[in-house]
Amino acid sequence: MERNPIHISDNESYEADAIFFVELGEPKLEEDYIREQSGQDFNENQEDLSEDEKIALLGKPRLGEQYKVQIRIKESREFKNTVDKLFQKANINLSIGTSSWKEQFLEAITVSAGDDDDDKSEDGEEGEDVEEKEPKLPTCSDYVMHFFTLFWKILFALIPPVDMLDGWLCFVVSILGIGLLTAVIGDLASHFGCTVGLRDTVTAVALVALGTSIPDTFASKVAAVQDKYADSSIGNVTGSNAVNVFLGIGIAWSIAAIVHYAHGTQFKVDPGNLAFSVTMFCACAFISCVVLLMRRNKRVGGELGGPMMYKLPTTILFVCLWLFYVLMSSMEAYGYIEGF
Numbered sequence: 001m002e003r004n005p006i007h008i009s010d011n012e013s014y015e016a017d018a019i020f021f022v023e024l025g026e027p028k029l030e031e032d033y034i035r036e037q038s039g040q041d042f043n044e045n046q047e048d049l050s051e052d053e054k055i056a057l058l059g060k061p062r063l064g065e066q067y068k069v070q071i072r073i074k075e076s077r078e079f080k081n082t083v084d085k086l087f088q089k090a091n092i093n094l095s096i097g098t099s100s101w102k103e104q105f106l107e108a109i110t111v112s113a114g115d116d117d118d119d120k121s122e123d124g125e126e127g128e129d130v131e132e133k134e135p136k137l138p139t140c141s142d143y144v145m146h147f148f149t150l151f152w153k154i155l156f157a158l159i160p161p162v163d164m165l166d167g168w169l170c171f172v173v174s175i176l177g178i179g180l181l182t183a184v185i186g187d188l189a190s191h192f193g194c195t196v197g198l199r200d201t202v203t204a205v206a207l208v209a210l211g212t213s214i215p216d217t218f219a220s221k222v223a224a225v226q227d228k229y230a231d232s233s234i235g236n237v238t239g240s241n242a243v244n245v246f247l248g249i250g251i252a253w254s255i256a257a258i259v260h261y262a263h264g265t266q267f268k269v270d271p272g273n274l275a276f277s278v279t280m281f282c283a284c285a286f287i288s289c290v291v292l293l294m295r296r297n298k299r300v301g302g303e304l305g306g307p308m309m310y311k312l313p314t315t316i317l318f319v320c321l322w323l324f325y326v327l328m329s330s331m332e333a334y335g336y337i338e339g340f
Contacts, residue, residue: 008073018073027061085226100161108153111138111146185211201273201333206326216240230303234292276332276339284321291317 113136193203
């Protein structure tokens, strides 16, 4: 079987299904093709041929009935949807950046409509009607959320725009602001616990941990909505915990150890109920990992989401595990149960 390769040029731009035809012409001898290219007359006069030559001509290859074939290059919808999502995220990221404080404060005091996750087109849709949709108007819940978050919006608007010093000024001020807010939240939680009579251990486990984990919760929610799989959402949680443990504790203890060494003293940390708290945390984490592994079933659909009959019990279980961890740590801190 003769194979005829077809070269297809990639213009690095998305296109829908492409259809073209490959048509075979009347076969010719190599000598006839050379004569044709050189401009010579290669038409043979049948009357001048002998009987043997006429019989030989009958055995020449001829064009059959199937001389035309249709070739279709199908588009990859999965690749198209991935690229569309990347461009959508890129456009969102570009729209976040502002070039002046005026724009930032105008955005902070302006009520805008919330994001609608239902606007995303499915794999089988073309998504051509998305651009034709009219802009959404703010709802009642948008006004309520704007009222509660107005202080934080104005506070974040004080951060220098990303156009200054190629974004480095915005990055440095943001890091300093995060550190300042973290210190303020920890100090307020400590004062609140002292006012109502909570111990520092309970305040750290319940209030401080909850306050610092709420942003991670929303980040995981956004990652779960935008990503097809649960890797980004769960990876955000593990990555955040790794930063809190290795950087949050490591840097603080390293600085304290260096300061004590410079003053000629020893840096000692009272473990307190650390062993009991870590043991309870590992037990709850083990149960959570087992549940996530059990959810890897076609009937459930994956680690996150799925039908309501599986999603709701999983959510209740995880919340109960957190409440159980806080309750056991608090009871051990107040001496109701004996730790180790």
